[in-house]
Amino acid sequence: MNIWTTFRKASRFQVIPVMLVPVFLGALGAFMWKGVFHPVLFVITLIGAGAAHLFSNMINDLWDYRNGADVAAKETPEVISTNSGFLSGGLMSERTFSAITWSLLGLAVLCGVVLSVYSGWPVLVFGGLGGLIAYFYVAPPIRFGYRGKGLSEVAILLSFGVLPVMGAYYVQTQDLSIDSVLLSMPIGLLTTLVLFNHHFLHWQADKQAGKNTLVVVWGEKRALNFSKMMLFLAYAFLILCAVIGTLPLYSLLALITIIPVYRVYGRLKEHNPSAAYLPLMGASLQASIRCGLIMMAALLVQGLIQL
Numbered sequence: 001m002n003i004w005t006t007f008r009k010a011s012r013f014q015v016i017p018v019m020l021v022p023v024f025l026g027a028l029g030a031f032m033w034k035g036v037f038h039p040v041l042f043v044i045t046l047i048g049a050g051a052a053h054l055f056s057n058m059i060n061d062l063w064d065y066r067n068g069a070d071v072a073a074k075e076t077p078e079v080i081s082t083n084s085g086f087l088s089g090g091l092m093s094e095r096t097f098s099a100i101t102w103s104l105l106g107l108a109v110l111c112g113v114v115l116s117v118y119s120g121w122p123v124l125v126f127g128g129l130g131g132l133i134a135y136f137y138v139a140p141p142i143r144f145g146y147r148g149k150g151l152s153e154v155a156i157l158l159s160f161g162v163l164p165v166m167g168a169y170y171v172q173t174q175d176l177s178i179d180s181v182l183l184s185m186p187i188g189l190l191t192t193l194v195l196f197n198h199h200f201l202h203w204q205a206d207k208q209a210g211k212n213t214l215v216v217v218w219g220e221k222r223a224l225n226f227s228k229m230m231l232f233l234a235y236a237f238l239i240l241c242a243v244i245g246t247l248p249l250y251s252l253l254a255l256i257t258i259i260p261v262y263r264v265y266g267r268l269k270e271h272n273p274s275a276a277y278l279p280l281m282g283a284s285l286q287a288s289i290r291c292g293l294i295m296m297a298a299l300l301v302q303g304l305i306q307l
Contacts, residue, residue: 010061010086010100011054015285018160018191019053020046021292022184026168028299029183032248035306036172041118045171048111048127049164055104056134056159061087062094062101063138067146067209105131119171126167133159146211153214156195161188179246186241186254187295189234190288197227197284200277221270227280228265231258231287238291251298257291 031037065087086092112127133155136142144152165184203215215223241247261283
């Protein structure tokens with residue numbers, strides 16, 4: 001593999017849209033509500049947020065490998081592993097993997113510092129909170145992802161919803177807004193749903209390694225019900241945003257993106273083999289990205305109309 005292919009696979013670069021979409025939403029919210037858009041600051045925000053997300057992916061792999069979760073997933077029959085496989089498969093040394101991981105954090109910090117010079121110190125608060133959540137999601141002593149009390153879900157909602165949307169909005173406007181919080185909820189909950197559903201793929205190995213996700217603690221039936229609840233809550237927030245004017249009414253076109261996910265739930269039983277959850281994982285990811293894209297388009301069109 002060449003350097004780019006290696007980096008792309010090690011960092012799981014293909015899922016970066018779940019971070020970039022919230023950044024777009026925050027900036028487009030500033031454009032629609034305030035008529036403000038600074039392209040250079042937006043690009044730096046995208047780079048910083050993207051680097052932070054890839055750091056999160058890799059630090060997750062690093063600590064899951066150290067904690068034994070990734071090795072357990074590889075050795076447990078019928079379990080589908082969702083890590084990059086570079087450490088558990090011996091494709092890259094831990095030292096090299098760590099160097100790439102911390103370099104990504106360095107790039108994210110650099111972008112945050114530059115943005116704070118132009119938009120103010122609160123930018124560092126948004127970035128710092130995101131970085132701490134990313135690191136302690138699986139790293140001791142906090143390890144959100146291992147506690148099974150909903151802390152990991154709250155952490156994901158903040159990291160892939162509230163913080164990037166509010167942060168991107170603040171960079172553009174130097175202002176805090178309840179609208180940016182509300183705007184973050186549909187996309188934040190949908191991304192949380194993606195991360196929650198991926199636990200179904202390897203919950204048996206997680207249990208063996210002591211990673212007490214809610215799927216491990218609750219079991220499949222109760223966790224599936226919670227998964228469905230998150231889906232409907234995300235779209236309820238979408239409707240709320242459209243009704244109160246945070247989003248234009250025609251953003252409700254995004255409601256159609258719930259249909260493929262809903263159909264997958266209908267095919268699942270109370271207990272399923274790991275492979276049966278792959279369609280749910282894929283449909284959840286597609287819903288998150290597609291819903292986000294329609295919300296982005298609605299904000300952009302409305303912002304242009306109001307110019």
